[in-house]
Amino acid sequence: MRISTINIYNVDLPVVGGTYRMSLSAVSLLKSTVVEVITDSATVGYGETCPVGPTYAPEHVLGARAALAEIGPHLIGLDPRNLGLLHDAMDRALNGSRYAKAAVDIAAWDICGKSYGRRVCDLLGGATGETVPTYYSISVKEPEEAAREAKERQAEGFKRLQLKIGGRDVEEDIETIRRVAEVREPGTKLAADANRALTSRDAIALSEQCRDIPFVLEQPCGSLAELAGLRHRLHHPLYLDELGTDVNAVMHAVSSGLVDGFGHKLTRVGGISAMRTIRDICAAGSMPHTCDDSWGGDIIAAACVHVGATVAPSRFDGAWIAAPYIQEHYDEENGPRIENGRIKVPTGDGLGVVPDVARFGAPILSFS
Known part of the structure; x- marks a missing residue:
């Protein structure tokens, strides 16, 4: 089996509801x-x-498309099932750009599954169940609006809520956390995600003033030095997200005791292959984590669900997918859907989703 053609498509994904706000x-x-x-x-x-x-x-x-234009011609004629050799070829063609290489890696895993007649999660060691938990991310909102949305999402079955904070006066972030905590139902877990926007001073003040509220504080500051400095001054578990850029970064964070868990992004680290290694590092260190991506449609969603299905439930915080913010599926029948706070693991070979590429229009790049 050899790669004969690679097509690259643009897909516009308008945000349902208008705007998704983060701290920065x-x-x-x-x-x-x-x-x-x-x-x-x-x-x-x-x-x-x-x-x-x-x-x-x-x-x-x-940047992703420029990287794929550089990489694509070097992959024609390779066997995509030889994942190690495929990555070697991509690295020889271009340094870095793991997020672009991740798209090729995901496609190669899809081919492996279809070639061997197995789901991706089966090739990764096997699914722990037929569904995986997800969580809902509430974008930066006024305290009352965030509390209202928290009530609605819990009624829909979400058992973990992530509150986007930062980019405003820290007192408003504190009030938002308090208002959401007031409507938190038993069994619902909370995470406050600042996306790097807090100073060490404000992160410490927020944790101190909310010390009576259980939640995870995710990526409050923008550097590892800041996180190390405030690590033992917090009253809440500290999670790494944006700075978990690759296998080495995660390995360092685990071995040094820098954090208590992770919000992992699959394409950021290089795809399913890298996430498999990171999954195993977290298992060795008994670290809880998510398996998410920044955004994307059915393909990324399916990849996150397949990897997440292989994580021990006791350490898995969920697979976040952008489905609630996307109008349409690439695969209307098999596209991952959220039901009662959980996502069914696709049952078809490979990723288990087959996009209708005719809906994407003509390729913007093609190599053969």
């Missing part, structure tokens, strides 16, 4: 990049990468 950015339209890898045996695999705007992280949509 707001987005209303995301442009996802879908990779179609076609083999000479007619087996086709799909990958995807979708940075959530140009300022959330160093990744951005035009």
Whole structure:
């Protein structure tokens, strides 16, 4: 089996509800990049990468497409099932750009599953159940509005809520956490995610003034030095997200005792292959974590669910997918859906989703 053609598609993903706000950015339209890898045996695999705007992280949509343009020609003729050799070829063609390479990696895992007649989660060691938990992310809102939404999402079955904070007076963040805590139902877990926007001073003050409320404080500051400095001055578990950029960063955070858990992004670290390694590092260190991505449609969602299904439930905080903010599925029948706070693990071979590429229009890039 050899790669014969690679097609790259643009997919516009308008945000349902208008705007999704984080501490340092707001987005209303995301442009996802879908990779179609076609083999000479007619087996086709799909990958995807979708940075959530140009300022959330160093990744951005035009960068992903430029990287794929550099990488694509070097992959023609390779066997996509030889994942190690495939990554070696991508690294020889281009340094860095893991988020672009992740789309190729996801497509290769999709092909592996279809070739061997197994789901991706089966190739990763096996699913722990037929569904995985997810969680709902409440964007930066006024305290009363955040509390109202928290009540609604709990009624829909979500057992974990992530509150976006930061980018405003810390007192408003504190009031938002308190208002949401007042409506928190028994069994619902909370996470406060500042997306790097807090100073060490404000992170410490927030934790001190909310010390009676149980929640995870996720990525409050923008550097490892800041996190190390405030680590033992907090009253809440500390999670790493944006700074968990690759396997080495996660390994260091675990071995040094820097954090208590992670919010992992699959494309940020390089795809399913890297996430498998990170999963095992977290297992060795008894670290809880999520398996998410920044944004994207059915392909990224399916990849997150497959990896998440192989994580021990006692350490798994959920697979966040952007489905609540997206209008349409790529695969109307099999696209991952949230029901009562959980997502069914796809049952088809590979990722278990087959996008209708005709809906994407003509490829923006193609290699053969």
